[in-house]
Amino acid sequence: MNIIKFKKKDVYWYLFIIFLVLIPLVPFIANNSFIQHVFILILLFASMSQSWNILGGYAGQVSFGHSVFFGIGAYGAGMAVVKYGMVPWPGVLIGAFIASIVAVIISYPCFKLKGHYFAIATFAIVEIFNRLFMVWYWVEGALGLDYPLVEVGWKNFMWYDTKIPYYYGALILFIVIFGVVRWIEKNRFGYYLVAVREDQEAAESIGINSTMVKLTAMAISAFLAALCGAFFVQYNFRVDPPMVMSLSMSMTFVLITILGGAGTILGPLMGALILIPLQEYSRALWGGFGGGIDLIIFGIIIVVVVVRQPRGIMGMISDIKKYSQSNKKINFNIGKDKGGE
């Protein structure tokens, strides 16, 4: 969040760009479909968590309701293909807009609640939507939507024998969402989000309409989450309520971001890079034990990281940076006094 100290961050960004250049080559290096699957999930979950990060990280409103918007996006694409026999794209857009609108409507009353109470209210919303979609005949209730066989290609965003196009689809999604967040972070709106997170009263005193800022953040966040949901359904060829609108899905949004570092642009990617391979590999290796081993490891890592550094992996990285800098400058810092509250 510092515009003046650009030089230090430049190196950081060059590394990031090199990383981005390498990413498209992944499917050619790894022509094993399991590894490709892991990479697709990393990109997808990093994107999902990034969309949550706008509201939960930058604006500091921890929402457990994002699986609802994710689910609405998934159902948008699913309904277009399964019920109306169309290409998924109009459904994707309509789903995303509906998710945005639903997000604004349900979060308006919820934003009157602060901190933990907001989080609890969003918990309830997931359950409500889960039950609603379970019994809603029009969306096939608990049976869910099963995709018919359609022509493969970008038009239908559907491939059966290869995962490589999905990888590029996920990559595009990832770049779009990270681009949006990067743009927000650098501009006025990003600053306003942080101001609302840090001190709502102070933010209002300098003319920031905190309710409006939070609602806008929510709308953008839900829109992007819904896009991820649409990708998810296209990748899985089916959707049912427990798959998308569940607390565990919501938790994934939250935990990846918190593990990586909420309110930082690279946090969600860091979180996904660690958690997804772990989850997929442990499931593949020890899934036979009856499941759950991956979740145990998942839990332990989260506890350890958050206890050590509440700002997650990005916080740890900045600690290491500070430590190495303070070792160089140690003689200069001794005389300076620390400010009181």
Add this chain to the structure above:
Amino acid sequence: MALLEVHNVTKKFGSLIANHDVSFNIEEGQIVGLIGPNGAGKTTMFNCVSGLYRVNEGKVLFNGIDITEFPPYRVAKLGAVRTFQIVHPLKDMTVFDNILMGAYLREPNNQKAIEIAENCIKIGYLSEVKNKRAGDITIGLKKRLELARALATGPKLLMLDESMAGLTSTEVKESVELVKNLRDTGITFLIVEHVMEAIMPIADKVVVLDGGIKIAEGKPEEIIKNEQVIEAYFGKKYSKKLQAAKGVEKSV
């Protein structure tokens, strides 16, 4: 027309009447002091004007616009910006970013907002701590940071709530100097203050509250002679001292 008009404002918290039928006006370009003993309702008055509290009765006009029912951010957008008695810096941001936040109110363009913020950093003598975390600087600097942040929003009326309490005497002098300079650029001030040395020499008008009621209003030299105010607030000894100081100032 006065810049800020407070008409018969009454604010109750249950059965406690924090402000009872208070009225006063602030003309453009004035420095107005709002003083009174602890619990007199000064901060309540402030919160009513800045939109943090809804008044029970009465009206507040700013620049001719009725702002009685306005939320704080709308009052701030109109140009009446406040600071807090208990400082509210955005702790995890740098001092510069804090001030930039204020500058964004009138200037959505990044480059221009940065220029405004740079300027306010200079005005507030904050250049040395520009890139420090706002939570890490001393209390004196935090108070100045609040002032600079409010200033960056381009206000017509600045309302300072005890922005000099708890400062060293050098810091108080710097702040007084700062307020004077800003007044000369055309900003109007409403200042709640306990530090009499700070407020009395610079105020054009002083409003005195006691127990929620306005007991006096007038020029500082009248106020320090006012029996009721002496009784309620200064004490006899301090009044003499103040009068002596004023006398010296006049003879010079």
